[in-house]
Amino acid sequence: MRLRKDAKVELIRHVPLFAGCSKNELRRIASLADEIDLAEGKVLIREGRQGREFFVLVEGRVDVTRGGRSIDTLRGGDFFGEAALLSNAPRNATITALTPLLVLVITDRDFRNLLADAPEIQRKVLTALANRLAHATL
Numbered sequence: 001m002r003l004r005k006d007a008k009v010e011l012i013r014h015v016p017l018f019a020g021c022s023k024n025e026l027r028r029i030a031s032l033a034d035e036i037d038l039a040e041g042k043v044l045i046r047e048g049r050q051g052r053e054f055f056v057l058v059e060g061r062v063d064v065t066r067g068g069r070s071i072d073t074l075r076g077g078d079f080f081g082e083a084a085l086l087s088n089a090p091r092n093a094t095i096t097a098l099t100p101l102l103v104l105v106i107t108d109r110d111f112r113n114l115l116a117d118a119p120e121i122q123r124k125v126l127t128a129l130a131n132r133l134a135h136a137t138l
Helices: 005-013 023-031 108-117 119-136
Strands: 034-038 043-045 053-059 061-066 069-075 094-097 101-107
Touching: 005 023, 005 053, 005 101, 023 108, 023 119, 053 108, 101 108, 108 119
Parallel strands: none
Antiparallel strands: 034 101, 043 094, 053 101, 061 069, 061 094
16 A cells, blocks of 8 residues: 555654644655555664664554563554654664554655755754653653
């Protein structure tokens, strides 16, 4: 199954990092997203390794583990790995496919190029990130 452009935009719109973006800005971000099918059992992210991509889960379920213990299950519409778009910090969890998956993937390189070319998107993303950090420390 391949997504319509509007479906990609709708999925991206629900990511808090992009909350302040206009429909046109969301279209630019969504245009960076590649659709990828992945098999059950595939490890998408490994705890402790450097991240280079961000995922939006379109279909399927993934297990989130930290220190070898399951801490969450994510489903269609959920997202993970967004810190890799803005930071070189190591991954804080391992994400493994529990079912076959359809995901949208945005690489850090593509996203950083977009931010360099679109300062209005950069400002909105940084504002969303600052808000998220401010609420995390309360």
